Amino acid sequence: MQRVMNSTCRKLLATIAGAALLQGLPTLAAPKEPVAVDRIVAVVNNAVITEHELNARIDQVLRQLARQNTQAPPRRILERQILERMITEQSLLQRAEETNIRIDGAQVDRAIGRIAQQNGMDLATFRAAVEKDGTDFEAFREQIRTEIAIARLREREVDNRITVTEAEIDNLLANPALKDRQQNEYLLAHILITTPEGASPDRLQALKAKADKALAELKAGADFAQISAAYSNAQNALEGGQLGWRNEGQLPSLYVAAAKALKPGQVSDVLRSPNGFHIVKLVDLRGKDAALVIRQTHARHILIKTNEVVSDQDAKNRLTQLKERIDNGQDFAALAKLHSDDLSAAKGGDLGWLNPGDTVPQFERVMDSLKPGEVSEPIQSPFGWHLIQVLERRDQDVTQERKRLDARRAIRERKSDEAFDGWVRQIRDSAYVEIRLDQ
Incomplete structure (x- = not known):
């Protein structure tokens, strides 16, 4: 994204250009052929989105829709949809910069390497593709x-x-519909037409009419993915609004009630929530009765908490020194007993066998990348700074424990999705946005 030129710079450049013209400098003579200018189509706080960037993203989406055999919406509608997505992205990126989130080239390379591997390609072949x-x-x-x-x-x-x-897990497991929840999973797609906070009655009525029009087209036989791309404000609108396979506990109660009343292939009426107007499609339904085998990790760690006395840099430096001592042969458990601020210090930092989701994402992501016996570099989490060592791994049949594990994951995913949608809307609504698409 290009940065917005401040008014002082613009005035200065205008002054220089004007003076040069008065002096008749030949280098500033009008060119014989017009030069294309990359115009600005939106301003987001202190950044801009250019027409070239918008068109490049539109071309990318059109190729994606073609691969999915989905008819693209009219160009004007697609422009608006994609521009709104880019505005939201830019708002979130600016928030990431404000909170010192930096993604270096090595992290990007590792992510691309994983994508290539998942597609069965080496990096060169993937790049060519x-x-x-x-x-x-x-x-x-x-x-x-x-x-x-x-x-x-x-x-x-x-x-x-x-x-x-x-208590939340107990309440979910005590629900009379538990049997269906554990045995069935739903493959859903949705259309979301968001309602801004503080929208006037006339604005709400117009958005409801838009949702009704989308539903009418679906009832008339229009393709759901095409209508999603044309109408929906959801982050996955251009992917057909697909939510993937989810059990009942992973879905908003509004969607659960709608899905239960549908047969595969059917769509719901327009639904209303605090976020906006929704249309849900039940794509498929399947049973869930296979054994659950998960990869468990036996790990230990050393935690240094930060406070008014111990800064982030202090904690990181202490752990760097401890890692050097471990690499030189000193015992991890002994050092954990002496230096760790966690309750596990008494057990040499031993955390026991951990299931996926037992730790915060930053900790789990690094732990999962380690081989047995390997010690991480110092990493930060909401609790402080850690050194992590993986002791061993095993595949464990936890079929008897799956109900409680599924309930915990379902509640976490549902709460996270709901919180994220509202949070993104707040970030987008609080940004200064000027759309110049029609100028």
Whole structure:
């Protein structure tokens, strides 16, 4: 994104240009052919979105829709949809910068390497495939950098603040509909037409009419993915609004009630929530009765908490020194007993066997990247700074424990999704946005 030129610079350049013209400098003579200017289509706080950037993203989405055999909405509607997504992205990126989230090239390279591996390609082959699809690889890298930054921002601002109590799990498991919840999973797609905070009655009526029009087109046989791309404000609108397979506990109660009344292939009426107007499609339904085997990790750690006396840099430096001592042969458990601020210090930092989701995302992500016996570099979490060592891993059949584990995950995912949607809307609404698409 180009930065907005401040008024002082503009005035200075205008003065210089004017003086040069008065002096008749030949280098400033009018060119024989017009030069194309990359005009600004939106201003987001102190950054701009240019027409070139918008058109590049539109071309990318059109290729994606073509691969999905989904008819693209009219160009004007698609422009508005994608520009709004880019405005939201830019608002979130600026928030990430304000909170010192920085994604370096090595992190981007690792992410691209994982994507290539998941597609069964080496990096060179994957790059060739991206460029063959018509996407500039450097632009692809920047998009991955953006996605990582927003994911880190979500972890810090939303996910890490989500708590699930034992009482919430008990209440979910005590629900009479538990049998269906555990045995069935729903594949849903949705359309969301958001309502701004403090919207007037006339504005709400206009948005409801928009939702009704989308529903009417669906009832007349229009493709759901096409209508999603044309009408929805959801982050996954251009992916057909697909929510993936989710059990009942992972879905908002509004969607659960709608899904239960539908047969696969059917769509709901227009639903109302504090976020806006919704249309839900039940794509498919399946049973869930297979055994659950999960990868458990036995790990230990040393935690240094920060406070008024111990800064982040102090904590990191202490752990760096401890890691050097461990690398030189000193015992991890003995050092944990002496230096760790966690309750596990008495047990040499031993955390026992950990299931996925037992620790905060920053901790789990680093722990999952370690081999047995390997010690991490100092890493930061909401609790302070850690050294992590993985002792061993095992695949454990936890079929008998799956109900409680599923309930915890379902509650966390639902609360996180709901909190994230509201939080994104607040960030977007609080940004200064000037749309110049029609100028």
